[in-house]
Amino acid sequence: MTIPATYAAIITAAGRGTRAGGDLPKQWRDLLGQTVIARSIAAFADAPRIVVTLSPEDMARGIAQLSGPVTLVAGGTTRSESVHAALKTLEGSGVTHVLIHDGARPLVSQAVIAGVVQALENGAVAAAPALAVTDALWRADGGVVTGTAPRDGLYRAQTPQGFRLDAILAAHRDFPEGAADDVELALRAGHPVTVTAGEDDNLKLTWPGDFDRAERILGGAMDIRLGNGFDVHAFTEGDHVWLCGVRIAHDKALLGHSDADVGMHALTDAIYGALAQGDIGRHFPPSDPQWKGAESHIFLRHAADLARGMGFAIGNADVTLICEQPKIGPHAGAMQAELARIMDVAPDRISVKATTSERLGFTGRGEGIAAIATATLLKG
Numbered sequence: 001m002t003i004p005a006t007y008a009a010i011i012t013a014a015g016r017g018t019r020a021g022g023d024l025p026k027q028w029r030d031l032l033g034q035t036v037i038a039r040s041i042a043a044f045a046d047a048p049r050i051v052v053t054l055s056p057e058d059m060a061r062g063i064a065q066l067s068g069p070v071t072l073v074a075g076g077t078t079r080s081e082s083v084h085a086a087l088k089t090l091e092g093s094g095v096t097h098v099l100i101h102d103g104a105r106p107l108v109s110q111a112v113i114a115g116v117v118q119a120l121e122n123g124a125v126a127a128a129p130a131l132a133v134t135d136a137l138w139r140a141d142g143g144v145v146t147g148t149a150p151r152d153g154l155y156r157a158q159t160p161q162g163f164r165l166d167a168i169l170a171a172h173r174d175f176p177e178g179a180a181d182d183v184e185l186a187l188r189a190g191h192p193v194t195v196t197a198g199e200d201d202n203l204k205l206t207w208p209g210d211f212d213r214a215e216r217i218l219g220g221a222m223d224i225r226l227g228n229g230f231d232v233h234a235f236t237e238g239d240h241v242w243l244c245g246v247r248i249a250h251d252k253a254l255l256g257h258s259d260a261d262v263g264m265h266a267l268t269d270a271i272y273g274a275l276a277q278g279d280i281g282r283h284f285p286p287s288d289p290q291w292k293g294a295e296s297h298i299f300l301r302h303a304a305d306l307a308r309g310m311g312f313a314i315g316n317a318d319v320t321l322i323c324e325q326p327k328i329g330p331h332a333g334a335m336q337a338e339l340a341r342i343m344d345v346a347p348d349r350i351s352v353k354a355t356t357s358e359r360l361g362f363t364g365r366g367e368g369i370a371a372i373a374t375a376t377l378l379k380g
C-alpha cells in the first residue's frame, strides 16, 4: 500500500544513543554499507513528506549526509520534545496524518508501515504496531527472581506510530511533560489506539549487541553482488603515470584512449561486472572522441552512481596493481583515499596493493602495467 498524499513521516533521530555506546550516536553508525538513519529514511521513501529530527550538534552532518527531499528539524532533549518540534512544522501544511518512527528502527518493513496506514485509512485516530508478549514475565531483585507477573494483554510497542495530525499535535500541546512514546500521549488525551501487526525484526537499536543482530537480519535478506575487473595498459614515452587517481612521476607514461589509469579501469569494470552492466567500453566507447584523454574518475564515478541508482551500496573494493615500476607502496594510501572520495565510500572499505610478476611476462619486462580489482555491492 502506498502512503497517501496527505501523510508525512517523522523520523526521530535527535537522541545521543548513550546505551548503544560507540564513537558515534547510533543513528550515524554504519549498518552493512548504509547508515542507520539512511535506512530508516529509505523505508519511508514513499511518503510525500519526511521530517527528520536531529540534535543541533548533528545538523551539519545531517545536511551533508541526508540527501533527497527531507526536512531537517532541530530536536529537543527528550524524544517527546523532538516529536513536538517536528509536528509543529507540519501545522497548516495540508498534512492530515503523521507516521512517527524511531530513526533507530532501520529494519521496519513495508508491511508494518502499511498496517498502520491501513488502520488510519479505516478511520482510526491513532494506530501503532506491537507484538504480544510471549515470554513469561518475572520480577527480580539483585539477580534473584522475586515474583511473576501475568503477561495476558501485554504488548511490546514499536513504531511507526500513526495519528491524525490535529489529534497528536493537541496531545503534545496538552501534555508538555511528554511520555515514552506518542501512543501514551494519545491515550492520555483520550484517543483509542488501534494495535497493528509488529515484527520481531523491527527492533530498536538500543544496546551494543543490537547492531550484530540487525546485521544478521539484513545479511539474510541481502542481495550481495561480487564483480571483478582486469585491465592492461602498455608503457609509452612520457614522464608520469596516473594510477588509482594519483599522478606518479615516472620515466614512462601509460598508453590509452583516456588517461590510461589502469587501476581505476579495473575497479570500474568490477563494479559494472557486479551489476551485470557490461564494461567501461559499453558505457564510454573508445570510438567516441569525447572520451579521448578523459580523466578516469568520470568512469569510476559513473559506475558508483549506477550502483547506487540500482539500490546498491559499495561494500568494499580491492585493487591489485601488477608492475615492477613505479613502486606503489608509497602511494597506496593516497590512492585508497582518492578512490574512496570518488566513490563516496569510507576509505577503510577500499584497498590498494601491488605485486610484481617476478620479472616474468610483459609486466616483468616493464612493457606495461596490469591491474585486477574486486568489488562487492550490497542491497537490503
Ligand SMILES: Nc1ccn([C@@H]2O[C@H](COP(=O)(O)OP(=O)(O)OP(=O)(O)O)[C@@H](O)[C@H]2O)c(=O)n1
Residues within 6 Å of the ligand: 012, 013, 014, 015, 016, 017, 018, 019, 020, 027, 053, 075, 076, 077, 078, 079, 080, 082, 083, 102, 103, 104, 105, 204, 205, 206
Ligand atoms: N531527544 C531525543 C531523544 C531521542 N530521540 C530519538 O528517539 C528514538 C528512540 O529513542 P532511544 O532509542 O531512546 O534513543 P536515544 O535517546 O538516542 O538512546 P539513549 O537513551 O540510549 O541515549 C531514537 O531514534 C532517538 O534518536 C530524539 O529524536 N530526540
Ligand SMILES: C[C@](O)(CO)[C@H](O)COP(=O)(O)O
Residues within 6 Å of the ligand: 079, 102, 156, 157, 158, 159, 180, 181, 182, 204, 206
Ligand atoms: C517509541 C518506542 O520505540 C516504543 O517502543 C520507545 O518507547 C522509545 O525508546 P525508549 O528506549 O523508550 O527511549
